[in-house]
Amino acid sequence: MVFHNTLSFAQELDRTDPLRHFRDRFYIPERDGKSLVYFCGNSLGLQPKAVREAVNAELATWQHLGVEGWFEGETPWLSFHATCKEALGQIVGAAPSEVCPMNALTVNLHLLLASFYQPTPAKYKILTIAGDFPSDQYALETHVAFRNHLPADAIIEVAPRPDGLIHTSDIQRAIAEHCESLALIWLSGLNYYTGQVYNMAAIAETARHYGIPVGFDLAHAIGNVPLRLHDWGVDFATWCSYKYLNGGPGAVSGIFVHEKHHDQNLPRLAGWWGYQEENRFAMTKGFVPMRGADGWQLSTPNIVALAMHRAALSITAEAGMPQLRRKSEQLTGFLEHVLLDAGFGRSDEAGSLPYQILTPADPNQRGCQLSLLVKASGRALFDRLASTGIIGDWREPDCIRLAPNPLYNTFEEVWQVGETLRSSSVG
Known part of the structure; x- marks a missing residue:
């Protein structure tokens, strides 16, 4: 798929997503009445509404x-x-x-x-x-x-x-x-x-x-x-x-x-x-x-x-692993695209890039998680994301993990992450 880093492109992918209705079966955490962008399912997944029953x-x-x-x-x-x-x-x-x-x-x-x-x-x-x-x-x-x-x-x-x-x-x-x-x-x-x-x-x-x-x-x-x-x-x-x-x-x-x-x-x-x-x-x-x-x-x-x-x-x-995997590859691929556009680069052996994507570029060698190495002020960047309602995961000493889950995350949320990073010191 050829990705375009625009809101309209993300919204079109969401509109045609055959799994989009599964999001309604989860409770999405909120802050001040606004849904958080929850990219931390690699640590703790969200609560299905069916669990209480x-x-x-x-x-x-x-x-x-x-x-x-x-x-x-x-x-x-x-x-x-x-x-x-x-x-x-x-x-x-x-x-x-x-x-x-x-x-x-x-x-x-x-x-x-x-x-x-x-x-x-x-x-x-x-x-x-x-x-x-x-x-x-x-x-x-x-x-x-x-x-x-x-x-x-x-x-x-x-x-x-x-x-x-x-x-x-x-x-x-x-x-x-x-x-x-x-x-x-x-x-x-x-x-x-x-x-x-x-x-x-x-x-x-x-x-x-x-x-x-x-x-x-x-x-x-x-x-x-x-x-x-x-x-x-x-x-x-x-x-x-x-x-x-x-x-x-x-x-x-x-x-x-x-x-x-x-x-x-x-x-x-x-x-x-x-x-x-x-x-x-x-x-x-x-x-x-x-x-x-x-x-x-x-x-x-x-x-x-x-x-x-x-x-x-x-x-x-019910969603099925083949369908989940198909959407996951698209979500993670789009996340990689907006990260590169926001100033991240591919991890190199010299380790010279200040903002790196550590996770392999090959979809066959990754799931829905991208690990980002931020060598300077990484924790500050993580806190900046959290303050805007983007919930990821921090791992010492310099790693931010972001994991868009195909069951409940959207392409528009991925685009929002890119825009937030673009407006921060990364871009």
Whole structure:
């Protein structure tokens, strides 16, 4: 698409947008009676209007049925998680049996590492990327230390190139170089800081070639970029649902475990909710897991959180990832166009530009987030945007993240961001 940095062009794109009606299904934050330009869905998605009704329905069940809500009512709580699985599978490219909503992301990561990180004296190292999200780093550190290895020795990090990005070939080369000592590969599918999407299919194929389990943190990828976890042969993954899935602050997480592992007797940290559902209340010794991803559940689920999750999931599933991706590429492409017009440049290896777009220019290597490096007075520029009603995200020391969400953001809002930057010191 050829973009034009004009209000009329943006309004025409909004008028012909087949997904424009989804915006009406969210509450848009306001200040002084005026809608904010909310480009922070990569941190916390907006509230779907259907969430309140979904929560009230479960409160009514609790009110009228009490404990019998586990077995009676429109959606008995005992199997409530199963009502989310079809939509989750559609969004991540998996069979319903391969996914399960549960816990929080880092809890799930620890559970999955207990199953898939099985070090031996010769193969005990984990390959990851430098500067990945801190929670992932801490989880890996503590797991290798728990297995009596030194993190500095057992964790291999692939560092970014001078342009701030990590190339797929660098990850593949590191896998090949260390294949004799690697017990696991774990990294984000989409980098939270740079907005770069890694080629998960290629990485999984390389891992499979060397017989090394591979898993992904999909916190910034799920609901944002197309995923085909089953077809790619990814072994396991986990994510949060409060960003692009709009499940609410601290919303329930989820996991993926490829079906090739469902009949394996993998080690795991067990809890009673992962026990075979039909015999769970027999309260017998000896853990017998539910088949599939459900077998990694631990405790009685938070039904109110699951109700919020299901209501939000249904919106993403209804819109469909192909349609969301199509609009996302246009929104982000238009944002890049107005940023360049406002004085930003492409990140260069010398790092000499005062205003840089760090995120790759190739749409296949990014989602809806653009990370902007502002070397001088970056925080002041961020505060200037916020004061005019443009809500982004600030990351130390010099990064502004802007993420136009195709479910509720508009092209006119993108144009407005460009005009604000143009009138600031950037232009």
